[in-house]
């Protein structure tokens with residue numbers, strides 16, 4: 001591991017013995033062959049290839065998006081700049097929390113910001129650092145650090161693409177689910193209530209390499225609470241795994257593709273026809289991994305209604321999740337809102 005001072009102190013202690021192993025040859029899990037069981041969906045052919053798209057939503061809850069219209073240069077530049085931001089010293093990153101809406105965390109993001117993970121022991125937290133970026137606020141502030149300001153501008157450009165993609169995908173889903181004339185949709189004026197730009201966010205992650213196999217996960221098994229999540233993952237280093245038919249599959253890094261996963265809100269809106277997919281992130285032994293994840297949510301106050309569920313808003317869902325994590329240590333999620341509960 002190079003650039004030791006960029007890592008949170010506990011991570012340094014656990015991984016510093018490793019850096020002399022770092023070399024680029026002999027990396028077995030870089031995708032060289034493009035065979036990957038993950039369904040490939042062409043953004044321009046969502047309606048033409050309806051069946052393939054429907055199967056991906058029902059059987060996988062995840063797909064690989066191609067022909068997404070985001071310039072490859074933008075995807076790569078974001079990856080590079082995210083890497084640079086993470087390579088700043090830990091103290092610098094930590095200090096950015098207090099000066100801008102962008103917040104830095106490490107350990108478990110769900111339980112949050114810094115500090116709390118310290119007392120839980122090095123093997124009990126997630127092997128990840130992250131930056132939380134509320135997209136609705138990007139145009140309203142200017143970070144002092146030039147690196148942060150530069151990534152802020154890139155993210156603003158990226159966000160216009162992501163919201164276009166999320167809206168396009170969501171509209172076709174609503175059509176396929178035959179929800180266009182549904183009560184839920186009629187009450188809210190537009191589908192945009194369910195894929196809101198204002199509440200969208202990006203989380204950038206760095207998963208440090210770690211050869212210590214007793215170290216747990218980059219991120220433990222979970223489903224996303226979002227409507228949709230769109231992931232720009234490192235195009236060299238793998239880590240993301242998805243549960244399909246009770247088996248864990250590694251989602252290969254393939255340049256110029258995005259990974260879209262359906263979140264809990266989408267599963268509820270579809271009345272469980274579509275799946276909010278379970279996934280996790282493994283720690284890579286040899287190389288650190290960067291991923292940039294976009295989450296889109298319903299707008300504040302948008303009510304989710306479907307036969308299996310009591311009507312609820314995303315805010316109610318989020319609060320319930322926070323409460324459960326605090327009280328039980330894990331997220332219960334959708335079952336809390338089912339009629340049978």
Ligand SMILES: O=C(O)CCC(=O)C(=O)O
Pocket residue numbers: 203205219224231233239240279280281291293
């Ligand atoms: O880093 C990744 O590949 C996935 C991250 C993720 O699952 C999440 O942020 O919810």
Ligand SMILES: [Fe+2]
Pocket residue numbers: 222223224229279
């Ligand atoms: Fe996730």
